[in-house]
C-alpha cells in the first residue's frame with residue numbers, strides 16, 4: 001500500500017468534524033488527566049490531543065480512554081515511530097505530529113491509528129499529498145502565516161483541510177474557522193496552566209463553554 005486508506009482519512013475527518021476546538025493538553029500531574037478531560041467534555045468538547053511532552057502523556061491517554069469512552073483521545077507531539085507505536089498501544093485514537101518525515105508518513109499508511117500530520121509549507125503539503133493525505137495540522141499557525149497562509153494554500157491545494165494550531169487564542173479562533181479549508185482549531189489556551197495547577201476544573205469547563213460560544217457567536 002502506498003496511499004492513505006479511505007478508512008484512515010474518514011477517521012481523521014470524523015475527528016476534525018466532531019469538534020471545532022481541539023485542546024492541546026500537557027499533563028504534569030498524572031492525577032489531572034481524567035478530571036481535566038472530563039471538565040472539557042462537560043464544556044462541550046469531545047475531542048482532545050494529549051501531548052507526549054511529559055513522561056505522563058502515554059499513561060494519561062490510557063486513563064482517559066478507560067474513564068471517558070465518549071471522548072476522542074489523540075496523542076500529540078509524536079515525533080518518532082517508536083512514540084507512534086507507544087501511543088497506539090495505549091489506545092490513542094489518532095496521532096498528531098508537529099511536522100512530517102517520510103518515515104512517519106509511510107508508517108502511518110499501515111498503522112492502526114490514523115495520522116494528522118503537521119505541515120507549515122507548500123512543500124510539506126505536497127509530500128503529504130503524494131501519499132494521499134488531505135487532512136493536516138497547520139503548525140505553528142500564527143508564525144507560519146496564520147489566516148493569510150491558509151487562504152494562499154487554498155489555491156494550489158483545493159482538497160486540503162487544516163487544523164491550525166500554535167499561537168491561536170480564544171479571540172482569534174473564529175477568524176480561522178471562518179475559512180472553508182479549516183475544520184477545527186487547536187490550542188493550549190483551553191487548558192490554562194494556572195487553572196490546571198489549581199485543579200480548578202470548573203474554570204476549565206467555563207473556558208470550553210465560552211470559547212465555543214465565541215466561535216459560534
Ligand SMILES: O=C(O)C(=O)C[C@H](O)[C@H](O)COP(=O)(O)O
Nearest residue numbers: 024076077098165166167187188
Ligand atoms: O506539541 C505539539 O505537538 C505541537 O505541535 C505543538 C502544539 O500543538 C502547540 O504548541 C500548541 O500551541 P499553543 O496553543 O500556542 O500552545
